[in-house]
Amino acid sequence: MIRFNCDYLEGAHPKILKRLMETNMEQTVGYGEDEYSIKAKEKIKDICGDKNLDVHFLVGGTQTNTTVISHALRPHQGVFAVETGHINCHETGAIEATGHKVIVLPGEDGKMQACEIKKYMDSYLIDPSFEHVVQPKMVYISQTTEVGSLYSKAEIESIRRVCDEFNLYLFLDGARLGYALETSANDMDIPFIAKNTDVFYIGGTKVGALFGEAVVISNDDLKKDFRYAIKQHGGMLAKGRLLGIQFLELFTDDLYFKISKNAIDMARLLKEGFENLGITFAETPASNQIFIILNNSFIEKLHTKFDFEYQYQVNDFETCVRFCTSWATTKENVETLLKFMKENI
Numbered sequence: 001m002i003r004f005n006c007d008y009l010e011g012a013h014p015k016i017l018k019r020l021m022e023t024n025m026e027q028t029v030g031y032g033e034d035e036y037s038i039k040a041k042e043k044i045k046d047i048c049g050d051k052n053l054d055v056h057f058l059v060g061g062t063q064t065n066t067t068v069i070s071h072a073l074r075p076h077q078g079v080f081a082v083e084t085g086h087i088n089c090h091e092t093g094a095i096e097a098t099g100h101k102v103i104v105l106p107g108e109d110g111k112m113q114a115c116e117i118k119k120y121m122d123s124y125l126i127d128p129s130f131e132h133v134v135q136p137k138m139v140y141i142s143q144t145t146e147v148g149s150l151y152s153k154a155e156i157e158s159i160r161r162v163c164d165e166f167n168l169y170l171f172l173d174g175a176r177l178g179y180a181l182e183t184s185a186n187d188m189d190i191p192f193i194a195k196n197t198d199v200f201y202i203g204g205t206k207v208g209a210l211f212g213e214a215v216v217i218s219n220d221d222l223k224k225d226f227r228y229a230i231k232q233h234g235g236m237l238a239k240g241r242l243l244g245i246q247f248l249e250l251f252t253d254d255l256y257f258k259i260s261k262n263a264i265d266m267a268r269l270l271k272e273g274f275e276n277l278g279i280t281f282a283e284t285p286a287s288n289q290i291f292i293i294l295n296n297s298f299i300e301k302l303h304t305k306f307d308f309e310y311q312y313q314v315n316d317f318e319t320c321v322r323f324c325t326s327w328a329t330t331k332e333n334v335e336t337l338l339k340f341m342k343e344n345i
Contacts, residue, residue, distance in 0.1 A: 060212070
């Protein structure tokens with residue numbers, strides 16, 4: 001079975017495994033205070049172009065989103081997300097479980113719109129009973145989005161201005177940030193993201209690491225006591241050096257960006273192959289996630305040799321499915337898929 005379900009099917013990049021083995025019997029202090037974690041944090045600050053940032057390593061995406069959001073918000077506050085936002089659809093109500101409401105706004109192509117934030121806030125503030133409604137305090141976005149689309153610099157800047165107008169935090173989920181940065185349509189870099197958000201994270205789990213995310217905080221209000229929040233939400237690893245070593249390796253010799261490009265190159269091959277077969281796209285392909293519409297009977301045949309992700313039923317005969325490439329996807333597997341589809345479609 002060849003799998004295109006998601007971008008974290010494989011273990012980790014061989015260079016990371018090699019480095020973990022080389023350092024396996026070393027003794028270090030715990031909880032991310034070891035020399036490897038310190039060096040990795042400094043390297044990330046350098047990449048962001050700001051030594052005043054705080055960097056923390058957490059073990060996974062859900063822990064990261066839950067920790068960041070619950071740490072930033074007071075009990076009566078909530079966070080904006082679009083309908084397809086990861087915290088709204090794919091985290092089993094983790095945010096609500098901390099007592100914070102996810103306030104859903106209409107998105108466009110899976111993206112948050114500055115005008116929708118402003119529209120909601122204007123309406124919220126003129127309501128004389130606003131104190132009886134959850135107070136919005138944060139905007140959650142992801143790069144890439146859950147439908148594979150990309151924010152532009154102009155869109156981020158527009159959202160930033162609205163956040164500043166209404167004193168809202170801006171949080172960017174970067175679980176797939178490496179893939180976003182390597183797409184041909186991308187017009188931003190990590191320093192831009194660091195400058196225009198209050199907090200964001202660099203995903204490792206989906207981009208070559210065994211596990212782990214690097215949270216980067218620029219807003220001083222959010223820096224205070226963040227390690228307490230990590231510990232409380234189960235995101236602090238006792239053997240913290242395992243995270244530090246991974247991120248140190250990922251950001252040595254641009255490995256993070258090089259392996260991210262592989263996912264984009266393989267996604268481009270898939271896209272071109274689907275186009276040649278006359279397959280309909282449910283979303284315009286922009287990154288490493290490709291959404292297509294297939295006949296249900298063909299899906300059953302395809303599933304005998306390949307795995308992929310169901311999205312939604314289009315009609316009685318067709319379904320939208322997702323194919324996802326990663327840092328480890330091979331050209332051979334892509335060509336095998338396309339050959340099978342051509343012979344059987």
